[in-house]
Amino acid sequence: MKVGLFIPCYVNQLYPQVAIATLELLEKLNVDVYYPSTQTCCGQPLGNSGYEDDSKGACQLFVENFKEYDYIVGPSGSCIYHVKKHFDILEQTPDVIRVRNNAYELCEFITKILRKTNLGAKFPHKVGLHKSCHGLRGLHLGSCSERMDAHFSTEENLLNAVEGLELMSLNRKDECCGFGGTFSVFEEAISVKMGRDRVQDHLDSDVEVITGADHSCLMHLEGLINRENKPLKVMHIAEILNKSI
Amino acid sequence: MTHADKAAEFNKNEAKVNWHDKALWYVREKRDKSAHGVIGWEHIRDVASGIKANVLSNLDNYLIEFEKNALNNGIKVHWASDAKEHNEIVSKILADNNAKKVVKSKSMLTEECHLNPHLEAQDIEVVDTDLGEFIVQIAKETPSHIVLPAIHKTKEEVDDLFQEHIGTKPSEGNPEYLTNEARKHLRNKFLNADAAITGVNFAIAETGGIVVCTNEGNADMGSHLAKVHIASMGIEKIIPKEEHLGIFLRLLARSATGQPITTYSSLFNKPAEGKEMHIVIVDNGRTEQLSREDFRASLHCIRCGACMNTCPIYRRSGGHSYDATIPGPIGSILSPGKDLTKHSSLPFASTLCGSCSNVCPVKINIHEQLYKWRQVIVKDVKQPIVKKSILKVAGGVLANRKLYNFSGRMARFMLKYAPRFIVYSKLNAWGKARDLPEVKGQNFDQWYKVKRKNNG
Numbered sequence: 110m111k112v113g114l115f116i117p118c119y120v121n122q123l124y125p126q127v128a129i130a131t132l133e134l135l136e137k138l139n140v141d142v143y144y145p146s147t148q149t150c151c152g153q154p155l156g157n158s159g160y161e162d163d164s165k166g167a168c169q170l171f172v173e174n175f176k177e178y179d180y181i182v183g184p185s186g187s188c189i190y191h192v193k194k195h196f197d198i199l200e201q202t203p204d205v206i207r208v209r210n211n212a213y214e215l216c217e218f219i220t221k222i223l224r225k226t227n228l229g230a231k232f233p234h235k236v237g238l239h240k241s242c243h244g245l246r247g248l249h250l251g252s253c254s255e256r257m258d259a260h261f262s263t264e265e266n267l268l269n270a271v272e273g274l275e276l277m278s279l280n281r282k283d284e285c286c287g288f289g290g291t292f293s294v295f296e297e298a299i300s301v302k303m304g305r306d307r308v309q310d311h312l313d314s315d316v317e318v319i320t321g322a323d324h325s326c327l328m329h330l331e332g333l334i335n336r337e338n339k340p341l342k343v344m345h346i347a348e349i350l351n352k353s354i
Numbered sequence: 355m356t357h358a359d360k361a362a363e364f365n366k367n368e369a370k371v372n373w374h375d376k377a378l379w380y381v382r383e384k385r386d387k388s389a390h391g392v393i394g395w396e397h398i399r400d401v402a403s404g405i406k407a408n409v410l411s412n413l414d415n416y417l418i419e420f421e422k423n424a425l426n427n428g429i430k431v432h433w434a435s436d437a438k439e440h441n442e443i444v445s446k447i448l449a450d451n452n453a454k455k456v457v458k459s460k461s462m463l464t465e466e467c468h469l470n471p472h473l474e475a476q477d478i479e480v481v482d483t484d485l486g487e488f489i490v491q492i493a494k495e496t497p498s499h500i501v502l503p504a505i506h507k508t509k510e511e512v513d514d515l516f517q518e519h520i521g522t523k524p525s526e527g528n529p530e531y532l533t534n535e536a537r538k539h540l541r542n543k544f545l546n547a548d549a550a551i552t553g554v555n556f557a558i559a560e561t562g563g564i565v566v567c568t569n570e571g572n573a574d575m576g577s578h579l580a581k582v583h584i585a586s587m588g589i590e591k592i593i594p595k596e597e598h599l600g601i602f603l604r605l606l607a608r609s610a611t612g613q614p615i616t617t618y619s620s621l622f623n624k625p626a627e628g629k630e631m632h633i634v635i636v637d638n639g640r641t642e643q644l645s646r647e648d649f650r651a652s653l654h655c656i657r658c659g660a661c662m663n664t665c666p667i668y669r670r671s672g673g674h675s676y677d678a679t680i681p682g683p684i685g686s687i688l689s690p691g692k693d694l695t696k697h698s699s700l701p702f703a704s705t706l707c708g709s710c711s712n713v714c715p716v717k718i719n720i721h722e723q724l725y726k727w728r729q730v731i732v733k734d735v736k737q738p739i740v741k742k743s744i745l746k747v748a749g750g751v752l753a754n755r756k757l758y759n760f761s762g763r764m765a766r767f768m769l770k771y772a773p774r775f776i777v778y779s780k781l782n783a784w785g786k787a788r789d790l791p792e793v794k795g796q797n798f799d800q801w802y803k804v805k806r807k808n809n810g
């Protein structure tokens with residue numbers, strides 16, 4: 110099984126530790142991982158801003174970079190969602206279809222394809238899970254609080270198997286953090302208020318470390334936490350799952 | 355002003371934002387609880403959505419069937435292609451009946467048509483009798499929510515308003531006292547009304563009858579007491595059969611407020627002896643929306659308000675920030691169809707979180723339509739030059755690995771070495787309340803080149 114590692118542009122530049130944790134985790138799970146060096150971005154920031162047409166070049170490059178892999182795995186629900194959902198703007202060649210079908214968010218890849226939940230990690234802390242919207246409501250990584258389906262959560266299953274980790278229960282289980290890409294700057298006031306309210310919910314629930322499967326949301330929350338000196342740490346779920354495996 | 359400007363204004367009073375958010379979240383939670391009590395909720399949503407899709411695909415025939423049956427029942431049916439025609443028809447009916455005093459129960463359509471100012475200009479007294487609507491009417495405002503029109507007002511604010519307009523005593527916002535006083539005031543209006551105007555929740559093609567749902571019974575009181583009943587409906591309110599109420603009534607009240615059913619779900623099938631009943635069927639842009647394939651499902655809407663209660667942006671920006679008759683997520687996909695330029699900021703007033711689509715009882719893909727409107731707007735509405743050029747350049751950079759490397763390195767360099775006052779200047783909306791990420795020694799590309807060989 111050949112896996113192409115997709116690292117979102119901002120993670121590559123600003124959060125290399127998340128990319129490294131993702132890579133190491135997959136390697137420890139005996140996956141044959143490749144990192145195509147000419148990858149850039151999935152095109153999501155453009156599409157969500159209304160410039161989908163201008164993103165075709167980026168989307169096509171994504172397909173070129175990943176078409177030869179059995180699976181494409183990335184530590185970001187929203188980028189993967191964009192590939193699956195919005196690459197309909199490209200001509201649906203066999204390559205494009207394969208890439209869209211085989212793109213997986215990291216947690217889903219581990220549980221669904223590798224069929225593993227206990228990765229042998231150890232992390233003795235109180236953790237709050239931020240369920241990012243595109244992973245949850247887009248990729249269906251778990252049940253949503255609005256729907257009347259039976260409860261499940263891909264990330265919770267993985268975190269509950271981590272030794273010593275205490276998963277804290279939040280008041281609002283899956284409310285949006287307010288990042289939303291360019292929303293975070295064009296609707297600054299609401300974006301910040303939404304983020305603050307999320308952070309407060311984690312604080313009220315005695316959380317020490319906020320985690321999640323999408324680092325863009327976490328970047329937004331971390332920005333608020335650092336500015337306001339809140340006693341919270343932010344880590345991508347790959348970093349926790351990669352702890353002392 | 356854009357949605358963002360108005361939302362920022364609303365956010366200057368954080369205590370009020372918190373209160374607004376909590377009040378609506380409470381309604382959302384009530385909805386969750388009550389929906390959980392219905393076996394097969396998700397299946398019922400599927401069925402409701404299917405019925406609505408069928409209605410929209412056969413709307414012409416259903417409307418003709420509805421008209422025929424309504425006429426047979428002795429109801430007078432009128433057709434209005436736009437708001438102006440609607441208002442003129444209502445005026446004419448009132449003039450024919452020499453009606454000078456009108457009581458109205460809640461109807462978003464008459465809000466959309468701006469009926470009140472139209473009638474008031476002709477010296478007709480119009481009183482909104484739904485408590486929430488009454489409050490916004492005396493405050494000279496518009497509803498900020500389609501089910502809870504005065505949700506933006508605290509009880510203390512209502513106290514002040516009532517003292518000024520209906521002569522109540524100061525009560526520190528005692529809801530019971532205030533509601534009772536409003537009732538007394540409205541009772542007189544009901545008793546003296548010449549005509550009653552109501553909205554329509556469902557119009558049944560098979561029977562030619564209409565259904566009006568209220569919690570206060572004001573639609574019933576109004577239409578039973580007055581000589582003339584005028585019901586205004588949009589063309590999309592049709593359902594094929596009476597038995598379909600079993601689906602829609604089950605969904606409506608639970609989605610709206612978490613009640614199993616509205617206190618009054620009244621079927622009006624024909625005028626009472628010696629009275630007149632009129633139905634005004636209004637298009638006002640709906641046929642055009644129906645013709646837009648990507649957006650036609652927005653006409654499924656049964657106006658339950660659930661998408662507003664769940665929307666994290668609506669809860670924190672207030673209904674008036676949308677500057678449209680219908681606010682919130684559903685308003686943001688309906689309004690651009692009416693005036694693209696005026697409402698061009700609305701589809702961007704969302705993180706595309708998708709919660710609205712999940713609560714919607716008739717399964718409108720609201721967040722997907724928001725995304726689609728964005729694509730339309732950047733093409734058809736003049737964009738701020740800075741935003742446009744930044745995103746165009748980004749499109750080029752992201753399609754080209756060498757440019758991407760260069761700009762990534764530049765961004766890291768700037769973040770790391772530019773003085774704080776530049777990084778956190780006024781131009782940087784991110785940095786007003788949030789820190790920027792701390793830049794690490796190397797990016798992942800650089801790390802990978804040194805540590806691994808598998809360069810795909």
Ligand code: SF4
Binds near residue numbers: 660
């Ligand atoms: S769009 Fe759906 S959730 Fe929103 S008001 Fe209409 S029916 Fe209710």
